[in-house]
Amino acid sequence: MQIQFHGKRALVTGAGKGIGRVIATMLTSCGAEVIALSRTRADLDSLASEIGCQTLQADIGDPIEAEKAAKQAGAIDLLINNAGVSIPQPFLNTSLEAFEQTMSVNLRAVLIISQTIARGMVQRGQGGAIVNLSSQASKVALTDHAAYCASKGALDQLTRVMALELGMHQIRVNALNPTVTLTPMGEVAWSDPEKRNGMLSQIPLGRFAKPIDIANAVVFLLSDQAEMIHGVTLPVDGGFLAN
Numbered sequence: 001m002q003i004q005f006h007g008k009r010a011l012v013t014g015a016g017k018g019i020g021r022v023i024a025t026m027l028t029s030c031g032a033e034v035i036a037l038s039r040t041r042a043d044l045d046s047l048a049s050e051i052g053c054q055t056l057q058a059d060i061g062d063p064i065e066a067e068k069a070a071k072q073a074g075a076i077d078l079l080i081n082n083a084g085v086s087i088p089q090p091f092l093n094t095s096l097e098a099f100e101q102t103m104s105v106n107l108r109a110v111l112i113i114s115q116t117i118a119r120g121m122v123q124r125g126q127g128g129a130i131v132n133l134s135s136q137a138s139k140v141a142l143t144d145h146a147a148y149c150a151s152k153g154a155l156d157q158l159t160r161v162m163a164l165e166l167g168m169h170q171i172r173v174n175a176l177n178p179t180v181t182l183t184p185m186g187e188v189a190w191s192d193p194e195k196r197n198g199m200l201s202q203i204p205l206g207r208f209a210k211p212i213d214i215a216n217a218v219v220f221l222l223s224d225q226a227e228m229i230h231g232v233t234l235p236v237d238g239g240f241l242a243n
């Protein structure tokens with residue numbers, strides 16, 4: 001199966017590191033014109049020199065910056081809402097600051113950026129595809145992840161409502177729900193050997209995901225090969241959720 005995105009413009013949020021960086025690289029190799037959005041300038045500069053993408057530096061936890069960046073991206077055919085944060089804290093000690101920061105990036109920014117981009121898609125009348133990076137943490141409770149689980153559960157529901165309302169414009173919207181993935185975020189959240197081994201023992205395939213496992217699924221969901229897949233929350237979890 002040959003997937004190609006020649007003539008398509010893709011906006012990838014959180015493209016500086018981890019999963020987003022691999023998605024941006026893979027989309028470029030499939031022929032898309034990629035606009036990489038992230039927070040750290042050095043990450044964007046090194047990505048641009050590697051793959052030749054355009055870059056946008058913004059902190060999308062700030063609603064004004066999020067909207068401005070989405071407008072600056074211009075006409076977009078493929079949107080990947082990948083940027084996310086995880087601030088592990090026990091429920092009883094979850095700070096308002098951590099809760100608000102998590103919600104502002106993992107949820108509010110998706111709303112703001114998707115509204116701006118989808119309005120353009122509707123106006124141009126050529127459809128589009130959106131993939132939201134959710135998590136297995138939307139489906140099950142994870143210790144020390146109250147804010148994160150809440151943000152991803154809400155993101156799954158936002159995905160479904162977007163699918164319901166945007167389908168008539170031929171804009172497909174889906175979410176991906178990865179298991180622990182070996183990125184800077186994954187390494188921090190699962191650095192404790194006891195927690196790490198406990199999680200690993202619940203993954204039937206016996207390993208954590210690699211960013212490329214997630215990028216492969218994103219590219220598929222964006223492609224015409226997935227043209228009847230809409231409104232799903234797709235685990236990429238080595239079977240964790242089959243438990």
Ligand code: NDP
Pocket residue numbers: 013014015016017018019020037038039040043058059060061062081082083084085105133134135136177178179180181182183184185186187
């Ligand atoms: P990383 O922390 O490795 O990378 C996240 C990227 O997003 C970084 O480039 C970061 O930039 C950027 N980013 C974060 N906050 C903002 C912001 N406010 N504005 C702009 N850019 C921002 O995360 P992952 O690659 O691991 O995760 C990507 C997505 O996948 C997230 O939505 C995450 O929740 C989800 N996911 C990850 C899993 C994992 O185990 N890794 C498992 C399941 C889902 P900077 O470093 O400059 O802040």
